[in-house]
Amino acid sequence: MAQRKRIAVFASGSGSNFEAVATAAAGDADSPYEVALLVCDKPGARAIERAERLGVPVLAVRPKQYDSREAYEADVVRELRERGIDFVVLAGYMRLITATLLDAFPNRILNIHPSLLPAFPGLHAVEQALAYGAKVAGVTVHYVDGGMDSGAIIAQEAIPVRSDDTPETLFPRVQAIEHRLYPAVVRAFAENRIRLDGRRVTIEGGLRFD
Template sequence: MDRPPVKLGVMISGSGTNLQAIIDAILRGDLKAEIRLVISNRADAQGLERARRHGIQTQVIEHRKFPTREDFDRAVLATLNQRSVELVICAGFMRLFSAVMLDAFPGRIMNIHPGLSPAFPGIHAQRDALELGVKIAGCTVFFVTAGVDVGPIILQAAVPVLPGDDESRLAARILQQEHRILPHAIRLFQQGRLEIEGRRVIVKGEPGGTHPPPLINPPID
């Protein structure tokens, strides 16, 4: 069955590079989606200009103007509903949603995190990974639930930690993979291939056959 494009609402707080990755995937024809609205909680977010350059409607809803998290979420929810949004994408959105949003979009809010969840939750995932001396870092797309970066995992990408890495170098390489897996996760949703079972996400119709070899770091001679 040829499914229609999924109607997206994208939440941002900063530069919007993951937003750009979604836009680019749509323009290439790799993703059947329509970005109905980009919302930022910061008026100075660079991602707003990215959206405007592509003729995408934007809205600034500053969280500091609301007395509670729930009041902010109600304003966001009303705006998303006005644009008939089906799937909410948190693309560098630096806020936690309350039950107001989670109950309105159950299994329909995705987030991208620069760590291999459930390890290293929060905003300093790359720094925390380096401090603990992990050999493999990465990124995760997951469905948002209550809590910090703990929802059912859709996709992950592994990124080796290289000798001499600092936080910025590791973050840059992880970001490259974020730009790959977030549009793909949205594509799987649009195709109706994602099913949540408890805390797991089942990807229906995964190809069989051979799989990539394990990523070992440092490599074995």
């Protein structure tokens, strides 16, 4: 078996997608990746509790202690290199990424977003979709670039919006897709089966949900 890719997951909140990605690897002896680090910019976030329960090392940092976003990311990059991180997975990480991190991991940073991008980028995507009257909602996994949820799209999955949906009823259905789709994309990425050509992305062999 090939050596597992070491990934770092960045999270700012509850960490449910972090846990989905981490447990998918921990429960699979043949997983091509392992979650080697959680990076959290909110030291009180629930994601840290999840990481401690799963035995994943945590790097908790306070960006406000740095003079700039670049200085903060430079410190994080040093930690990632010291820990032999192969690629980065953003999971509810509520900060825009600068060139400091992007250049350190070119085309090796993934993100998940609770809408069918390019519709409804940014915060409160589910609420945005409902306010707009969208008939479908969904999830997008994409590469990270310097914009807000603007990187090349890797995978998407849609679900219908019901006439009586509220954020409280729709978000759990969106989140259920996230928890299934993200580990599958991370696995494909770790297996070097994802190809990027401009903005076109192909997945050799497709996604596997076993």
